[in-house]
Amino acid sequence: MKNLAAGVPHKEYLFSGHTACPGCSAVLTIRHLTKVLGRKTVFVITASCFSIIAGQPPLRTFDLNVFHCPFPSSAAVGGGLKRGLIAAGDSETQVVVLAGDGGTFDIGLQGLSAAAERNEDIIFICYDNEAYMNTGMQRSSASPFGSQSNTTPAPRIKQNPKKDIMAIIAAHAVPYAATATIAYPRDLLAKVEKAKNIKGFRFFHLMCPCPPGWGIDSDESVELSRLAVETGVFPLYETEDGERITITHRPDSLRPVEDYLLRQRRFSTMTAADRQKVRDFVSRKWRKLLAAAEATI
């Protein structure tokens, strides 16, 4: 077995003893990402599971400065913080905005789009657990077709596909946008390292399986992250300047989507026809991505 930890910096910026659920892949992902970001980083955290995970002040989970902000305001507060730092004489410190899929795809989208269009010099991280988990699991526009939530209860499971946030962000021609998951830590860390050295607006879409929300066991979240990639549900790629697309992990062939779907209770009421729809959708998107990556070369 490969040593996945090889090359991962030892320094920790996230303390143990925080209040995330057991097996939360979001916290695991962010923990690794901070290792690359390093000391000169300030986080802006919007309403989400991380409002809780960050700890009750004066206690703190991050060994980095954290500023909380209202739910829709994260990109604007991040942009303002960066400009404020520059005005006060610090042009080096990275401002990193952390938002869930709700804070990114839904309520934060207007401010996010504006910050991307203005090419604010910040890193915007969306950790995507595919629903509003902090308020107890309601659908977001990142929830996939066929999933259950407390606002899409069976049999009225979600009928619309997940919003393609990467395409939306890429359409702003931002310097850098990438997808990543903790199942591929070296890919994740390399992308963060790359983003760190780029100026302007940088975006991460991180797929973060959530045990209570998805109906998986707490020791399955990394495996599900890997399955999301191997089935083509969540391809690993990056786009630069909204044009150049690079697929950073290319499975020889995609595993059947059932390997991913059937592992999760949130998809338990999908019919075979529903799964066929997902299969078609995933392979169409994968082919499109391959073509776009091809066109880049």
Place this chain on the structure above:
Amino acid sequence: MTEKIITGNQAVAQGVRLSRAQVVSAYPITPQTTVMETLAEMWAGGEFGGDFVAVESEYSALGYCVGAAYAGARAFTATSSHGLAYMHELIHWAAGARLPIVMSNANRAIGAPWCIESDQTDSLSQRDTGWLQLYCSSVQEILDSIIMAFRLAETARLPVMVNYDGFYLSHTYEAAAIPEQKEVDLFLPSPPDRPAIDLDAPENRHGLVGSEAMHRLLSVRYQATEAVLAIYEEIYREFALRFGRRWPAVEYAGPPGAQTVLVTAGGMAQTVKSFLSGPGRGEALLRIRLFRPFPADGIRKVLGAPHVARVVVIDRNVSMGVGGIFAQEVKAALQGLPKGPQVSELNVSGGLDLSPDLLARALEAQRPEGEKINWAVNLL
């Protein structure tokens, strides 16, 4: 010092430039728009040395200020009416986070229906957010207030909203003295030249707390806000010494011993003043400039004097089911006086022009049975 004929909105921009604001972020809305346009022009021409960000909404405009203030920078935004309402969540947040942001607001009615006329209900309905609020009555006062607001905000560590009447002041040209930069620099300390964030001593700021911590924070902020009455006193006196212009929290004008006192805020005070200077009038004016914290003692001192028999509060705003908002606050301030004056209300909400004629009629009018408020519309 140079004297210039400028509008209220240009006065805001001049004040912001002279205050050396470091981050300005705003979104257009009538009648505020020329504030941000003037600042953009100054910024493009190098006259304004701060950062200027034209954002996609008022919500983000204040979001930028919150972020900039987190970093310790001096931040400013300008808005009006629907823009102010749209910021509401962040207005609370900025005060709770104790950020010394300054915002100008050109008072304008809020729809439905659409109406761009002057009405103070926009800022008065932000009354309970914890922002300090000033109401200006002239172009000069607007300019001076912006500079004073930064000093006040940074001393009290509370955000300040500088309000003035849309159109009546925002677009009216008046002569104003523009102070020299070096004079302003002596009054207002230079903006921070290093961030307020220590990378080696990280903090978790404004995250989730429980009820006891929240209660404690609110009580501390309440005390900090009350303390502003004394801080304001000091600041306005120093400003008067340096610049020769006095802007007290409440302004009294009229004959000593006047039996009737007209109370108002904002540009209407100018109308009342000129009306009262006419022949045969013996009433006085009390202008409320500082609205939060409310200078109840100062108001009580004037209106509670034994010779004051009648008080008429003129409100260009309304709280449905209660009445004019300044009137309610004045009545509360007079609560418990053994022999307080009769308080009546003249309401010109919606932007009605307070003409001398209307004032004369209001002072004569007997209110119809059961009516608490003289609606100007019934006097026209």
